[in-house]
Amino acid sequence: MNAMELSHFKCLQCAACCRQEGYVRLEKNEADIIADFLSMDIHYFIETCTVLTKDRLALSLMEKENGECIFLTDTGCRINCVKPRQCLEFPVKWKFKDFENICAWAKKASEKSDD
Numbered sequence: 001m002n003a004m005e006l007s008h009f010k011c012l013q014c015a016a017c018c019r020q021e022g023y024v025r026l027e028k029n030e031a032d033i034i035a036d037f038l039s040m041d042i043h044y045f046i047e048t049c050t051v052l053t054k055d056r057l058a059l060s061l062m063e064k065e066n067g068e069c070i071f072l073t074d075t076g077c078r079i080n081c082v083k084p085r086q087c088l089e090f091p092v093k094w095k096f097k098d099f100e101n102i103c104a105w106a107k108k109a110s111e112k113s114d115d
């Protein structure tokens, strides 16, 4: 996948990226913004919806037992309008290993380039 193709990226809302295990790190103020959106006390939000990353430098959104993000619902992201920058920047600014075989848009794009 080259940079040119990624510049045409358009999310197909398959939610496969939200099902990948791995940290969704929160930047400064993002915990406050999400807690506020959910009308939750910030301390309660941190305790029930986040974990401390192993390097102890950030909070990450908690995962369900199956590895998907705690905020993924049957109809998509529950905090879509205030989702963390890490989510907003995927996959244009960063992507996980094997992204080409997981993301619906990337799979479609690679099918087209095979034509």
Ligand code: SF4
Residues within 6 Å of the ligand: 017, 018, 024, 061, 069, 070, 071, 072, 073, 076, 077, 078, 079, 080, 083, 084, 087
């Ligand atoms: S916050 Fe929303 S967009 Fe980000 S991983 Fe969780 S469900 Fe997906």
Ligand code: SF4
Residues within 6 Å of the ligand: 010, 011, 012, 013, 014, 015, 016, 017, 018, 090, 091, 102, 103, 104, 105, 106
């Ligand atoms: S895996 Fe790709 S197409 Fe699916 S929701 Fe994530 S960015 Fe969008």
